[in-house]
Amino acid sequence: MSLTLFFVLLGLTVASFWVGRQHAVSLRNGGARLHSLPSYHGTYVALVCGLPAALLLLAWISAEGWMIRQFVIAGLPDEFKQLPDGELALLMTDVRNMAYGAVPLDTSRPHIVSAVEHYNRLRGLSKVLSWLVILAVAIAGFVLARRMIAPEFRARNAVERILNVVLIISSSLAVLTTIGIVLSLVFEALRFFARVPVTEFLFGLTWSPQTAIRAEQVGASGAFGAVPLIVGTLVISVIAMLVAVPVGLMAAVYMSEFMPGRIRAVVKPILEILAGIPTVVYGFFAALTVAPLVQSIGMSLGLNVASQSALAAGVVMGIMIIPFVSSLSDDVINAVPQSLREGSYGLGATQAETIRLVLLPAALPGIVASVILAFSRALGETMIVVMAAGLAANLTINPLESVTTVTVHIAMLLVGDQEFDSAKTLSAFALGLLLFVVTLGLNIIAQRVVKKYREQYE
Structure with missing residues (x-):
């Protein structure tokens, strides 16, 4: 109707x-x-x-x-x-x-x-x-x-x-929505911190949020130390960035400076298709192909590799976020004035020297922004981690072991028959607030870097 x-x-x-x-x-x-x-x-x-x-x-x-x-x-x-x-x-x-x-x-x-x-x-x-x-x-x-x-x-x-008037209302709705999201996170997180100390949440080394559903039921009191989740998130995200940033940046340089225009018009959209593939498809690829491959290679080298490892999830996540780095970096490299290239060539620099000493420094603000965006995307990924890295909250930096992330446990905590006002369920909002603060901090750092180098090169 x-x-x-x-x-x-x-x-x-x-x-x-x-x-x-x-x-x-x-x-x-x-x-x-x-x-x-x-x-x-x-x-x-x-x-x-x-x-x-x-x-x-x-x-x-x-x-x-x-x-x-x-x-x-x-x-x-x-x-x-x-x-x-x-x-x-x-x-x-x-x-x-x-x-x-x-x-x-x-x-x-x-x-x-x-x-x-x-x-x-x-x-x-x-x-x-x-x-x-x-x-x-x-x-x-x-x-x-x-x-x-x-x-x-x-x-x-x-x-x-x-x-x-329409534009003012639309912008106001966007701002009010953001404020509403932040307030909802803060309000529910404060309810959680009224039951669990902030120091235990931020510095505790054990994550086991199992609590009794009913008063008469025997259940664990729960351990809400978020350090294993934070470490697991950082391990997988760093692996993803080690894959995405070099590949994406080199792809952007090649498309911008070396690739013929007609071929670039075909290759760039194909590369950007990676960003449109559902993450659950990447999860299947990680679980069925990459994780067994990583395990078999590790066993052939005499290493003890878990069936679900941070390395497998990080590699596939890096492949997924390559378009974020390559597409944005390609755009900012192309936006560098042609006069800088011509001036560099006029001084006798080679094309490689021009790229390394002129184009990349001039495009650094946009490259930093693309890297921060890709890192934020990696921090918020869920399905790949669930299917390739597992659910165990292990405190380790070994990429060959099974770890999990903050977003995975946010999804797990908000399903099931647990009461909504229990410490277990409320901990999801504390994790969400933590993730929000980390992402906000990354954006602030990126803006400062962009502002500093933009003033230098404009």
Whole structure:
């Protein structure tokens, strides 16, 4: 329903642009002197027609499920309204699944049948009302905007004001979303640190977050030392960078300075395809090909190599992030002014000397940015580590042993039947906050390096 209504609204917006533009053209052909181009008049009509209706559609989709749920709960018998929140939520989930046909209708419970019928009636009513209200808003906007078209109407100024408001709102949403993410991490992490000391989390050498699910159950008290996870993350990330940075940087230099243009136009997109491959595919490649290969090579050399090792995961992760380094480095090397190359050649430098002493130093800010981006990508990878490096939180820097990372355990801690307010589950937010602080620190360092060398070479 929402998708169909969206395309209908999109068609009305396009049609309103054409109608508004044609009306402005007819005024101009009639001898009127327009303040703005006809395309601005058409854009103004399209914006006034489509933008409020699109915002209303988004708000409707966001609030529809909650409103229907409240009305259905209000229609339940009193004994069900007084259920605990958890049981009531499960009941409404069953009603919703039956209403959408995900599970068969349970005819043995009359109150469920009545609730499902009520749910479906409200869905149908919401569908009809959404079409009527949203199309009415779109048509009303079209009529009002169409009447505004006149020779003296400043359509360009109006369009720019509307777009300026849209840009301000979009940027504000991005900032507010970031603030919301940070506050949610900080709030839940503080709840965790109220139970587990910060010093134990940051400096503890054992990670075993197993706690009792219920008060009467016998369970471990849990050990929340994050050092093994931090070390494992750094080991795998460093291995990945040792693979990605040299290969990616040399590929960028070759594509920028040596490769013919026609071949480069084909090779660079092919290289960038690596960035579009799902990480789970890399995980399969690491688990089925690279890890056994690393183990067999190590055993032939007399080394004790685990079936799942940091080396296998790091190598495959490095292959995955090569495009981040090569593509960005290629762009910044190409952005170096040609005058620097010509000046170097004029002084008698060879091409290799020009690349080493002129181009790479001049492109260093962009290269540093690409390396930091690649390192941040490596820090946040999960699937490759799960499938190739294992889940054991071993405190070791030996790349031939099995290790794990922060992101893997964040994913593990947020699944299962553990209570959400337990120390085990809350530790995922502490790990997320730690990862966020590390990534933020890397970005700050990168910005300082970029600023320093940019001032030097501009």
